[in-house]
Amino acid sequence: MNFLKGLWLAAALCASAPAWAQTIGVSMAYFDQNFLTIIRQAIDKEAKARGITVQFEDARGDVGRQTDQVQSFISAGVDAIIVDPVNSASTPVMTKMVQAAGVPLVYVNRTPGDARLPQGVVFVGSDERESGTLQMEELARLANYQGNVAVMIGNLTDAGALQRTKDVEQVVAKYPKMKVVQKQSANYSRSEGMDLMMNWLTNGETIDIVAANNDEMAIGAIMALQQAGKADKNVLIGGIDATPDGLKALASGKMQVTVFQDAVGQGKASVDVAQRMINGEKLEPYYWIPFELVTPANQEKYAAKP
DSSP states (O other): OHHHHHHHHHHHHHHHSOSSOOEEEEEESOSSSHHHHHHHHHHHHHHHHTTOEEEEEEOTTOHHHHHHHHHHHHHHTOSEEEEOOSOGGGHHHHHHHHHHHTOOEEEESSOOOOSSOOTTEEEEEOOHHHHHHHHHHHHHHHTTTOEEEEEEESOTTOHHHHHHHHHHHHHHHTOTTEEEEEEEEOTTOHHHHHHHHHHHHHTTOOOSEEEESSHHHHHHHHHHHHHTTOTTSOOEEEOSBOOHHHHHHHHTTSOOBEEEOOHHHHHHHHHHHHHHHHTTOOOOSEEEOOOEEEOTTTHHHHHTOO
């Protein structure tokens, strides 16, 4: 009798289990960048909640390594691939490679450089035409629409960074008493942002506003001002992403504005989109998650977000 019960239980478990376990390969541009860490953790949490196995790989900022990782995922027979690209220019090669293998592909966070995404490839992220515009319009308002602006660019090969920078320049161009006096890359890095700001200060450049493509560089600019003994010079600082550290800087009054980019939402949506494509759904090529302006007046709402 116990043997028969065992057979019945085994049959019931087999009937209730999925016909096959879904596996997703995920290549992240970096494991050690704060914002990308939040995305990676969200992907991991969402996948576990759905019973999906995820294999993470760290490209460490190397395009060749990331391309090899994608090829390894294909060879391993994963059901879908999620890529946070090292840079936008590298995506067309990966797109062709994955599409030829017939594997669903999701790009997350960093805008792919493909002229057009083919069927079976989806980008999950935020429309960068909003980010720098929201940031700079608020900084301009705080500055009474006048002053010298310095722009910290994330990465010169990242379409998102270039768009954020273009947004800032377009807003500044609207106001006759404002102008961009400096514009250089600091690679989304706090330390590089600090070094860049120190260089500008050392060169004697008059800067009233720093519009950084992300919070990390903005924090670096704040640290440079503090180190140079110029924290009281009323330089307005703006970041993008609303990371936990960025929100702390905002709450302390050291940073005046940031723009919320929903890292958790991007991570969760990338898993959802990947699974829907695995299950045969045909989706639109772009899945947008809106940016939101964050100021001292509403920052507590974002500090409470996961």
